[in-house]
Amino acid sequence: MFEDEKNEVISKKPAFNLSDLKKAYAQQSSAHMEIELCYSRNHVFIKPLKVRDKKDILKSIETKNDNLLNRTLTELIEKYVENKDGSGLNTGILTQKEKEQILVYIRLASGEDKVKTVNIAHQCPECEKVTKDIKFDTDNISVTNYDTTKNGVVELSTSGISITLGPITINEEQEIESLIKKKAIKTVSERQIVMVAAIIKSIKVATNDVDALSLEEKLGFVEGLQMSDLRLLTDYLKDYDFGIKLPFDFECEHCGFKGREEVNPAVFFMS
Numbered sequence: 001m002f003e004d005e006k007n008e009v010i011s012k013k014p015a016f017n018l019s020d021l022k023k024a025y026a027q028q029s030s031a032h033m034e035i036e037l038c039y040s041r042n043h044v045f046i047k048p049l050k051v052r053d054k055k056d057i058l059k060s061i062e063t064k065n066d067n068l069l070n071r072t073l074t075e076l077i078e079k080y081v082e083n084k085d086g087s088g089l090n091t092g093i094l095t096q097k098e099k100e101q102i103l104v105y106i107r108l109a110s111g112e113d114k115v116k117t118v119n120i121a122h123q124c125p126e127c128e129k130v131t132k133d134i135k136f137d138t139d140n141i142s143v144t145n146y147d148t149t150k151n152g153v154v155e156l157s158t159s160g161i162s163i164t165l166g167p168i169t170i171n172e173e174q175e176i177e178s179l180i181k182k183k184a185i186k187t188v189s190e191r192q193i194v195m196v197a198a199i200i201k202s203i204k205v206a207t208n209d210v211d212a213l214s215l216e217e218k219l220g221f222v223e224g225l226q227m228s229d230l231r232l233l234t235d236y237l238k239d240y241d242f243g244i245k246l247p248f249d250f251e252c253e254h255c256g257f258k259g260r261e262e263v264n265p266a267v268f269f270m271s
């Protein structure tokens with residue numbers, strides 16, 4: 001063997017294996033996006049989504065099981081979001097609106113925050129058919145924070161009863177789904193009444209606190225309200241319209257409907 005050939009063999013670097021490749025990629029792609037949550041105002045870090053987890057989401061969608069999909073999305077948040085100090089996020093106390101906000105930013109953290117437009121899907125409110133590959137301008141995204149100056153206390157008309165209201169959390173979201181399943185609730189209007197019951201956090205009669213009620217007990221109370229008092233509770237939902245906003249000009253490719261629409265945050269994430 002010639003001397004230069006011998007040196008060439010000795011100086012040859014070992015090849016990277018799959019484990020080395022994954023480590024090298026992880027070191028380059030571990031960037032975090034920092035956001036302020038729209039209800040708690042806590043700052044959290046969001047990691048970019050990996051392909052294998054997107055595949056799990058698609059599998060959950062294919063089952064057409066809303067409970068399974070909700071669990072998958074919650075587990076995804078636990079995996080990809082952490083507090084600024086590096087501790088895990090308590091997903092149970094997140095509000096639904098914060099969950100929606102996080103899902104949008106998980107998609108954007110994967111690099112789509114650096115592009116002007118992304119593809120989305122949207123269901124037409126007129127013909128109910130879905131249009132895919134709509135170009136959405138990411139500059140349209142905005143976040144409205146929860147107004148902490150309002151105490152959320154509603155006084156019922158003549159009963160001397162005051163109710164403290166608040167946003168629905170992920171834990172409460174799971175209670176809602178369990179109750180809907182237990183009562184075999186099918187209609188949209190019945191589901192909305194359950195949602196109203198879920199925003200009740202505490203009740204007082206004069207100065208006396210009412211014992212903590214289950215969601216089913218709250219629902220029984222709400223169903224017995226006069227319509228004028230029910231409106232006091234539903235007005236709260238309108239006044240506390242916070243969270244991530246995704247407006248865009250929509251034109252249905254099926255029926256020609258045109259209008260200013262809002263992208264569903266979960267659909268935005270999964271598009």
